[in-house]
Amino acid sequence: MSGAEAPPRRALDVRTRNLGGELFVARGTDAFQLSGVAGTAWRLMDGRRTLPEIAEEIATATGAGADVVLADLEALVEDLRRRGIVAGA
Amino acid sequence: MPSAPERPATAGAALAAAHPVTLEALEGLGRIPDDTRCVFVGGSLVRGLGNARSDVDVYVVTGEQPPAWDADFDRVALTPDTVPIAIEHVDGRRWDIEYWTTGQLEQLLELVQPAVLEQHQPAGPDVLRPGYVLLDRLLDADVLSGEAWLAPVRAQLEASAFGALLITQALEVCDHYYEDALGQLEDGDGLSAVLSAHRAFSAVVDALLVGYGRRSIGTSKWQARMMAAADPRELPFEEYWPRITMRDLDRDDPRDWVSAVLAECQRLQIEIDVLA
Numbered sequence: 548m549s550g551a552e553a554p555p556r557r558a559l560d561v562r563t564r565n566l567g568g569e570l571f572v573a574r575g576t577d578a579f580q581l582s583g584v585a586g587t588a589w590r591l592m593d594g595r596r597t598l599p600e601i602a603e604e605i606a607t608a609t610g611a612g613a614d615v616v617l618a619d620l621e622a623l624v625e626d627l628r629r630r631g632i633v634a635g636a
Numbered sequence: 637m638p639s640a641p642e643r644p645a646t647a648g649a650a651l652a653a654a655h656p657v658t659l660e661a662l663e664g665l666g667r668i669p670d671d672t673r674c675v676f677v678g679g680s681l682v683r684g685l686g687n688a689r690s691d692v693d694v695y696v697v698t699g700e701q702p703p704a705w706d707a708d709f710d711r712v713a714l715t716p717d718t719v720p721i722a723i724e725h726v727d728g729r730r731w732d733i734e735y736w737t738t739g740q741l742e743q744l745l746e747l748v749q750p751a752v753l754e755q756h757q758p759a760g761p762d763v764l765r766p767g768y769v770l771l772d773r774l775l776d777a778d779v780l781s782g783e784a785w786l787a788p789v790r791a792q793l794e795a796s797a798f799g800a801l802l803i804t805q806a807l808e809v810c811d812h813y814y815e816d817a818l819g820q821l822e823d824g825d826g827l828s829a830v831l832s833a834h835r836a837f838s839a840v841v842d843a844l845l846v847g848y849g850r851r852s853i854g855t856s857k858w859q860a861r862m863m864a865a866a867d868p869r870e871l872p873f874e875e876y877w878p879r880i881t882m883r884d885l886d887r888d889d890p891r892d893w894v895s896a897v898l899a900e901c902q903r904l905q906i907e908i909d910v911l912a
Binding site for chain 2: 559593602
């Protein structure tokens with residue numbers, strides 16, 4: 548995956564609940580929790596920020612290396628895209 | 637229970653001018669039973685939202701249920717399953733006086749304990765609406781009599797999951813219309829999708845407002861004023877107003893508007909902490 552690809556955005560047919568800061572998403576009968584960085588990334592996938600920009604924001608907030616965060620996010624987005632809950636990217 | 641940063645005072649002279657009801661007036665009308673524990677006024681007038689045509693909502697809590705005063709009552713999924721209502725017209729304004737028993741109030745408080753959030757389908761406003769309205773108004777009540785009796789009840793309610801339950805139910809309403817809008821959009825029925833998306837948006841705003849101490853049960857008629865007063869950081873009034881009034885809707889091509897509104901619903905679902 549390349550950072551030059553379309554910014555990831557949440558698929559419209561996905562519902563989210565925020566329970567005490569923990570995010571739970573559901574699409575059809577498929578439901579799961581997005582914890583920690585995955586939840587933060589989910590918040591930022593607004594279809595405007597590119598994946599490198601999201602990685603940069605998270606790296607700045609957590610003090611982790613941007614390259615490491617980006618690599619993790621690429622894997623996460625690929626998984627979410629395969630589940631149909633992320634469009635673009 | 638979400639905090640209410642701008643909640644009105646609960647009693648005192650500041651509220652006396654907001655509505656004309658006094659304990660003496662109610663006693664003079666013969667509307668206060670002997671075993672009354674508490675009398676309070678709630679609703680739009682107490683919250684500073686009412687107008688000259690608004691009814692006054694009076695609540696009387698008694699040990700035993702009095703007779704159905706004027707053969708008028710609400711149904712509620714409690715025991716007993718009726719709430720007698722007396723109606724008076726005083727100086728051109730209607731007073732609705734509801735009679736709740738201490739037992740009904742105890743049952744209601746049980747139904748809003750945190751454990752209900754774990755139920756797949758908690759009992760909702762359809763069968764409990766009058767009771768939810770009672771609890772809602774109790775939180776902002778102008779107490780005319782029985783403050784000492786009511787104080788621990790209110791404390792119990794403030795520590796309950798009532799707010800989380802209202803948020804959950806509003807989000808479920810949002811989900812319902814959201815799904816409709818998606819299906820209608822996919823079917824090319826853009827006009828219907830507009831109305832469904834609008835209702836989904838209104839519902840998610842209701843959920844958002846609960847977190848700001850501004851609850852509405854079964855009605856959104858005060859939503860704009862509540863949003864103007866709360867001006868939530870998650871959705872400032874200046875962003876809310878064009879959406880709710882459909883200012884940027886292109887009737888001939890509503891697809892973009894519907895998609896944008898649904899995306900906004902989705903963003904707000906992320907922001908609204910059900911448990912806050």
